Amino acid sequence: MESAHALSAPSPWIVRWAPLVAPGAEVLDLACGAGRHARHLAARGCTVVAIDRDAEAIAALATVAGVFTRRADLEGEPWPFAPASFDAVVVANYLHRPLFAPILDALRPGGVLLYETFMVGNERFGRPSNPDFLLRPGELLEVVRGRLEVVAFEQGETATPRAAAVQRICALNGPARRATLG
Numbered sequence: 099m100e101s102a103h104a105l106s107a108p109s110p111w112i113v114r115w116a117p118l119v120a121p122g123a124e125v126l127d128l129a130c131g132a133g134r135h136a137r138h139l140a141a142r143g144c145t146v147v148a149i150d151r152d153a154e155a156i157a158a159l160a161t162v163a164g165v166f167t168r169r170a171d172l173e174g175e176p177w178p179f180a181p182a183s184f185d186a187v188v189v190a191n192y193l194h195r196p197l198f199a200p201i202l203d204a205l206r207p208g209g210v211l212l213y214e215t216f217m218v219g220n221e222r223f224g225r226p227s228n229p230d231f232l233l234r235p236g237e238l239l240e241v242v243r244g245r246l247e248v249v250a251f252e253q254g255e256t257a258t259p260r261a262a263a264v265q266r267i268c269a270l271n272g273p274a275r276r277a278t279l280g
């Protein structure tokens with residue numbers, strides 16, 4: 099039987115923009131689950147703090163070189179990081195709107211935000227269907243407006259890895275740098 103935390107491939111969006119995160123960078127993988135993005139960034143030479151409330155999900159991550167796991171309830175406990183603690187923050191398939199502000203604050207100057215999750219319209223395909231867990235059209239652009247410089251943004255329906263409505267952003271905490279995107 100497949101484990102509830104079976105490791106799936108990293109999101110192509112995160113893989114696409116990961117080259118903006120330099121080797122040696124300190125990265126936060128928020129609500130990391132089994133850590134597909136923590137593993138991807140650690141394999142690129144980053145140091146990753148991978149945080150989730152699910153101890154079982156993060157257990158296997160603890161032995162991955164470059165990944166430091168932390169168990170916390172991000173919605174029921176105080177935000178655990180000081181401002182400007184990370185060179186990049188990755189959030190995938192997780193939404194708790196009160197965390198938008200601390201997520202942005204957690205970025206160091208020049209830091210990279212990679213965020214991808216479900217948006218309104220996903221209810222036609224399945225879960226999540228609760229509006230609390232679905233971004234509104236353009237919401238990630240609103241969240242970063244005046245704070246971060248948008249490198250790339252997409253929203254709409256996708257067929258892979260399954261039919262879904264998603265929204266994605268890559269944004270920088272500072273002027274856009276010339277980057278090698280691979």
Ligand SMILES: C[S@@+](CC[C@H](N)C(=O)[O-])C[C@H]1O[C@@H](n2cnc3c(N)ncnc32)[C@H](O)[C@@H]1O
Pocket residue numbers: 128129130131132133134135149150151152155170171172173174189190191192
């Ligand atoms: C759909 S999974 C996404 C996992 C990972 N980001 C990925 O893309 O593979 C959502 C994750 O959010 C975590 N999560 C949900 N509520 C949380 C909370 N209050 N505090 C910490 N983690 C939470 C779950 O345990 C789960 O691992």
